[in-house]
Amino acid sequence: MEVVTLERKPTVLFVFHNSDFYSGATRSLLDIIEKYLEEKTVNVVALFSHKEGTAIDYLSNKKVKIIYSYYTELVASVNQTLFKKIIAFPYRLGRMFISMFSIYRLKGLLRELKVDLVYTNTSVIFVGGFINKFFKIPHIWHFREFRREDQQIDFFFGENYFYKFANKYTDKIIVLSHSMLLKHKENIQIEKLNVIYNDISPSYINPKESFDLTKQEIHLLITGTLSEGKGQLEALQALKILLDRGYNLILNIAGSTECEYYKVLRDYVLEHNLDKNVVFHGLRKDMNELRRQMDIGLITSKSEAFGRVTIEGMLSSLAMIGRDSAGTSELIKDKETGLLYEPGRNESLVENLEYLCNSRSEIERIAMNGFNYAVDNFTLGKCSNSILEMVLEVTMEHKYI
Numbered sequence: 016m017e018v019v020t021l022e023r024k025p026t027v028l029f030v031f032h033n034s035d036f037y038s039g040a041t042r043s044l045l046d047i048i049e050k051y052l053e054e055k056t057v058n059v060v061a062l063f064s065h066k067e068g069t070a071i072d073y074l075s076n077k078k079v080k081i082i083y084s085y086y087t088e089l090v091a092s093v094n095q096t097l098f099k100k101i102i103a104f105p106y107r108l109g110r111m112f113i114s115m116f117s118i119y120r121l122k123g124l125l126r127e128l129k130v131d132l133v134y135t136n137t138s139v140i141f142v143g144g145f146i147n148k149f150f151k152i153p154h155i156w157h158f159r160e161f162r163r164e165d166q167q168i169d170f171f172f173g174e175n176y177f178y179k180f181a182n183k184y185t186d187k188i189i190v191l192s193h194s195m196l197l198k199h200k201e202n203i204q205i206e207k208l209n210v211i212y213n214d215i216s217p218s219y220i221n222p223k224e225s226f227d228l229t230k231q232e233i234h235l236l237i238t239g240t241l242s243e244g245k246g247q248l249e250a251l252q253a254l255k256i257l258l259d260r261g262y263n264l265i266l267n268i269a270g271s272t273e274c275e276y277y278k279v280l281r282d283y284v285l286e287h288n289l290d291k292n293v294v295f296h297g298l299r300k301d302m303n304e305l306r307r308q309m310d311i312g313l314i315t316s317k318s319e320a321f322g323r324v325t326i327e328g329m330l331s332s333l334a335m336i337g338r339d340s341a342g343t344s345e346l347i348k349d350k351e352t353g354l355l356y357e358p359g360r361n362e363s364l365v366e367n368l369e370y371l372c373n374s375r376s377e378i379e380r381i382a383m384n385g386f387n388y389a390v391d392n393f394t395l396g397k398c399s400n401s402i403l404e405m406v407l408e409v410t411m412e413h414k415y416i
Contacts, residue, residue, distance in 0.1 A: 026057075030062045030142045031061060060128055060130065065083065088139040135155070164198075234309045236311070247268060266289075315338055319343045326393045330386060
């Protein structure tokens with residue numbers, strides 16, 4: 016992409032889908048913003064739908080301009096019955112119109128702030144599209160999820176309308192992986208689509224000082240939202256097989272237990288007497304410290320759009336084992352930066368774990384390869400630099416509203 020310069024720094028309105036600092040998508044956007052603040056390349060304005068949250072606290076401490084307006088996610092579960100969809104439709108439609116009205120009322124403020132471009136984080140909110148529609152401000156939309164495949168959700172008007180909206184009211188669309196590009200390229204104008212892998216903050220660089228290859232217990236870690244799509248049950252089933260074969264393993268599960276799926280996992284642990292070999296850590300804010308105690312990281316998600324936790328695990332010198340699907344397949348080079356197991360075949364996961372248990376030196380080799388790969392490719396600001404080039408290109412001929 017050709018680098019374009021403007022006479023002054025562009026002012027970019029960053030639209031957040033939530034205000035939780037520890038949400039993966041929000042943390043990824045904050046990593047980008049942090050680079051712009053550090054290098055003073057962009058005037059940052061942040062838009063939130065409510066006035067409290069750890070991400071808001073973080074940006075406030077950095078003296079970022081923050082504004083607020085009502086808006087909501089415009090998605091629904093694809094597993095919902097037709098009857099429930101019909102009943103909920105007027106409510107969802109009403110929320111969409113209220114969101115549109117609230118965004119329209121920002122016109123004077125956006126003019127006052129001289130916003131050059133709006134960037135929308137995640138594909139579940141449509142704020143940037145509304146601003147583009149109302150005020151003709153250029154719009155970059157960052158898709159960070161498959162929606163149907165990973166979260167079983169989609170725009171409540173349907174997929175076809177979503178694509179029409181995205182094509183009409185967006186200048187550029189960013190996807191996190193080539194897997195996502197394949198999903199969208201038949202429905203979105205190809206010149207608008209751009210594959211850009213995430214940046215990960217250098218604060219996640221957490222190398223091991225040494226590897227204890229003689230200890231009896233091997234600690235496994237799986238982290239993320241507790242849900243069927245993330246595959247924690249698959250990890251528990253593999254653990255059960257390996258314990259029956261005599262291996263000494265502890266499976267650590269990090270992620271909020273304030274969800275229904277926690278009961279499914281907990282019931283499996285109790286039913287199979289795994290309570291001495293499984294630790295539910297809940298939502299942890301000190302992941303570097305937790306990972307420092309681990310040996311192997313597991314990625315069992317069925318459809319990972321990118322796989323931020325894969326790279327975070329590598330940066331903590333964990334030997335990563337991932338499901339050979341979607342974004343995970345693009346981040347792990349099998350037997351070099353990690354191990355890949357065959358989707359839908361639990362014995363393949365067991366075989367990879369058994370291999371590392373029997374070849375302790377491979378844990379160190381793969382972990383070090385992964386660490387070096389992650390540092391070189393995901394902590395140097397490549398994502399934020401690519402997006403900045405895109406911002407400059409798109410805003411070159413922008414006129415204020």
